[in-house]
Each structure stands twice: as C-alpha cells, then as structure tokens.
Amino acid sequence: MSAPLLKLTNVCKSYGTTDVLTDISLEVRPGEVLCLLGDNGAGKSTLIKVLSGFHEPTSGTLEIGGAPASFKSPRDASAHGIATVHQFGGTFPLMSIGRSFFVGAEPTKGWGPLKRFDRKYAGEVAVREMRALGITRVTDGDRLVGGLSGGERQALAIGRAVYFGANVLILDEPTAALGVKEATHVLRIIMQARQKGIAVILVTHNVTHAMTVGDHFAVLIRGALAADFRKGERTREEITDLMAGGEAMAELEAEIETYQREHAGHVPDPSELERRTHPKQTG
Ligand SMILES: Nc1ncnc2c1ncn2[C@@H]1O[C@H](COP(=O)(O)OP(=O)(O)O)[C@@H](O)[C@H]1O
Ligand SMILES: [Mg+2]
Numbered sequence: 001m002s003a004p005l006l007k008l009t010n011v012c013k014s015y016g017t018t019d020v021l022t023d024i025s026l027e028v029r030p031g032e033v034l035c036l037l038g039d040n041g042a043g044k045s046t047l048i049k050v051l052s053g054f055h056e057p058t059s060g061t062l063e064i065g066g067a068p069a070s071f072k073s074p075r076d077a078s079a080h081g082i083a084t085v086h087q088f089g090g091t092f093p094l095m096s097i098g099r100s101f102f103v104g105a106e107p108t109k110g111w112g113p114l115k116r117f118d119r120k121y122a123g124e125v126a127v128r129e130m131r132a133l134g135i136t137r138v139t140d141g142d143r144l145v146g147g148l149s150g151g152e153r154q155a156l157a158i159g160r161a162v163y164f165g166a167n168v169l170i171l172d173e174p175t176a177a178l179g180v181k182e183a184t185h186v187l188r189i190i191m192q193a194r195q196k197g198i199a200v201i202l203v204t205h206n207v208t209h210a211m212t213v214g215d216h217f218a219v220l221i222r223g224a225l226a227a228d229f230r231k232g233e234r235t236r237e238e239i240t241d242l243m244a245g246g247e248a249m250a251e252l253e254a255e256i257e258t259y260q261r262e263h264a265g266h267v268p269d270p271s272e273l274e275r276r277t278h279p280k281q282t283g
Pocket of ligand 1 (some may be wrong): 042
C-alpha cells in the first residue's frame with residue numbers, strides 16, 4: 001500500500017461549545033476512493049470544510065505527503081492540490097461553461113490594457129476536458145452552466161479539478177440529486193480520476209454507490225469515527241446498519257415483527273408503535 005497523501009490525526013472541531021468533530025484520525029492514499037459515510041448531521045460536511053480550508057480544526061493535525069500542513073483558506077488547500085466539488089457541482093448557473101471551468105485562473109489574450117479573457121480558448125478546453133470524461137452532448141463552451149444537467153455539472157467540476165492538477169479530489173454527495181444513469185456516469189468519472197492516481201474522498205448516503213467505487217470506508221456517527229475499514233471487510237448490511245444508527249432500526253424491526261405475530265400479520269399504525277417503544281410517555 002502506498003504512503004498516505006493526506007493524514008489527519010486527532011482532528012477536533014467545535015463551534016463555540018458544540019463539538020462537531022471529535023478525534024478524527026484518517027489516512028487518504030493516492031489512487032484510492034475513500035467513502036465518507038454517515039447520517040445527516042454526523043459531521044461529514046464539517047470534515048470536508050476542514051480538509052478544504054474553509055475551517056481550521058480546533059485541535060489536531062493535518063499532514064500532506066508526510067509534511068505538516070495547515071490551511072488558512074480554501075486557496076491554501078487548493079495550493080496543496082486539494083480540490084473540492086461542493087454539492088450540485090458548486091458552479092454558477094449564469095456563467096458560461098468556459099468561464100466556469102477557468103474561474104480564478106482565467107486565460108487571457110492580448111497585452112497591457114488590451115488584455116482580456118480568452119473566451120474561445122476557455123470554451124474549447126472546457127468542452128475538450130468534459131469530452132474526455134465521456135460528456136459528448138456539450139459542444140459549445142459559451143453555453144451557460146445553468147443549462148447543464150446535474151451529472152454534466154459534476155463532470156465539469158471534476159474535469160476542472162483534474163485539469164488543474166488536483167491530487168486529492170473531494171466530492172460532497174455528487175450523486176445525491178441525480179438519476180440512475182447520470183449517477184452511474186459520475187461514478188465512472190470517479191473511477192477515471194482514481195486511475196490517474198488521484199485520491200478521491202466521496203461523501204455519500206448511497207451504500208450501493210459507495211460499495212461500487214470505494215476502496216476504503218469511514219463512517220461518522222455524531223462527529224466521531226465509528227468505523228474505518230477497507231473493501232471487503234464489511235457486508236452491505238453491516239454498512240447500512242452503521243449508517244442508519246443500526247440499533248434504532250433493529251429495535252423498530254423487532255417491534256413490527258412482534259406486533260405482526262400478535263395481530264395476524266397486520267402492520268401496526270405509528271401511534272401503536274410509539275406506545276410500545278416508549279410505554280411511559282404515552283397512554
Ligand atoms: N457553523 C456551525 N455552527 C454550529 N453548528 C454547526 C455549524 N455547522 C454545522 N454545525 C452542526 O454540526 C453538525 C454536523 O453538521 P454537518 O457537518 O453539516 O453534518 P453532515 O454533513 O454529516 O450532515 C450538525 O449538528 C450541525 O448542526
Ligand atoms: Mg453535509
């Protein structure tokens with residue numbers, strides 16, 4: 001196994017008196033997909049904000065390529081090769097595809113007072129890079145990003161990160177708003193990035209998507225690392241259980257089964273379940 005590209009040691013993040021992340025230690029390796037799993041509010045986005053330079057950790061350390069690193073801003077993180085694609089591709093709907101691809105790094109033509117954004121070049125590169133990711137329907141870089149589908153926007157953002165030489169690519173729920181076909185395409189693009197030796201951190205709720213492309217899995221529960229395992233070490237059921245807070249679901253299933261046994265297979269209504277699960281609070 002290769003040396004970690006990114007290493008977190010005992011990272012904590014609090015907002016005031018609220019501890020959102022506690023003691024997160026993780027290693028991210030080149031050419032691997034790390035799936036970050038967890039229920040809503042578990043702290044996934046907060047962890048990503050720490051990794052992408054939006055927030056500094058309250059305590060704990062980050063290392064990149066074996067050297068200590070600290071990010072004061074998102075610019076710092078991207079200078080270290082960390083690219084983050086926020087949900088919905090993080091793009092601006094009213095920007096052209098070409099400009100969006102180069103935002104913050106605009107190519108120019110001309111010189112001095114005549115220097116201006118090279119629209120044609122930007123559009124051509126953006127279209128070419130999207131084509132390399134299998135997006136063939138987009139042929140005009142002057143079109144607005146708002147006209148792209150969700151999957152195409154993800155491809156634009158991922159293509160951009162790869163083009164500018166990211167070695168860690170962070171994707172926050174890239175498939176959440178997509179249909180099956182588009183989600184599959186985005187997963188293919190993730191595999192392409194992985195093949196290039198990029199370390200991918202994929203945040204997802206979808207266990208199927210995670211199991212399809214993941215090499216390494218980390219499950220967050222209430223801000224703590226509840227599990228950290230590699231492909232093949234856990235079954236789908238175990239992963240689903242971990243994500244759903246396991247015990248709560250098992251309890252609900254047992255309640256339904258008991259009721260069905262006692263009531264000729266009928267399904268209990270919600271108030272009946274509530275009475276059984278919390279007998280002292282009702283009735
Ligand atoms: N700026 C903030 N101030 C206070 N609490 C926050 C802030 N940002 C997030 N939180 C809290 O941190 C917890 C984790 O949030 P988040 O990282 O967004 O979770 P996830 O992405 O896993 O759904 C939540 O309880 C959320 O309310
Ligand atoms: Mg989130």
